[in-house]
Amino acid sequence: MDQRVNEVNEYLVSIFNDVLMIEERTLQMSQFKDVSIKEMHTIDAIGMYQEHTTSEVAKKLGITVGTLTVSVNNLVRKDYVKRVRSEIDRRVVKLALTNRGRLLYRVHDKFHRDMVKETINEMGEKESEVLMLGLKNLHRFLERTKGQLPD
Amino acid sequence: MDQRVNEVNEYLVSIFNDVLMIEERTLQMSQFKDVSIKEMHTIDAIGMYQEHTTSEVAKKLGITVGTLTVSVNNLVRKDYVKRVRSEIDRRVVKLALTNRGRLLYRVHDKFHRDMVKETINEMGEKESEVLMLGLKNLHRFLERTKGQLPD
């Protein structure tokens, strides 16, 4: 049992590091060399569809609004993100992707999905089912833990 | 199949974010408020036992030697890490944890293991086995992918 814990733990840590590293390198090799992995996640959180406010996106990313403002300043300058003032409440800023931002979003999303797809392809139907259940368990536990932490 | 890919992908992303966030918050709440999550990973990479050289640790972390030197400067100042010149080759610096560093290492390691343990406890023996196989698959795929990237 303890051995199992160690193994799972080590795989998780290693997978973490690998994914981050591969994402970063892949970005740097692509036509989007001016985007860091953090900026990529910001673009991902802004998303393709609805417009999200600055506060919403900051919360989703788990960073302060001030931090996000700085990052969005850079992403606007580099033409990945645009700001739209709300007409209803003029304090509110809605964030949205530019065409270039949307292109990058799709490329990155595909990369992510391909990564998972290749792995699942090597597993049987039943196995991939259990992998997902395991991840679901881990996820549920983490969300619960997170909820217990003070803000 | 595509639905499965999406689900696994979303769980992975969410698990990533949660773990990082929980680690960071837990650190900030502990007696080790002066340590960032990155510094924690550096301490982890230096490890409890053998002495590792600066180059080795930098490689393990996937950062340049210069970056590590700067970080180690801070960790030495904060009394988590010590430098030991090699007697055999006086160019070489071996990194090791101080007592305080070792204490933090153990606390963090326990946190990590507890996290996984609680999850596995909720699964049956067979399920946790398959979770591990799934992670192994994912890990193998990532290592292969990583090997194909240029340095």
Next chain:
DNA sequence: GTCAAATAGTTTGACGCTCAAAGCATAAAT
């Protein structure tokens, strides 16, 4: 043995990421 080249690590300059705190504009409450 001497000198050049290679190796291990450090320093520096520039820029991104992060937060907390102060500030600005607008909306809501009274």
Next chain:
DNA sequence: ATTTATGCTTTGAGCGTCAAACTATTTGAC
């Protein structure tokens, strides 16, 4: 009308990162 609350931006400080220049030491060629 004035105060308070809300949403966002700016700023200052510290860490994280790299590339490039630098220092100290060892190895290799002769």
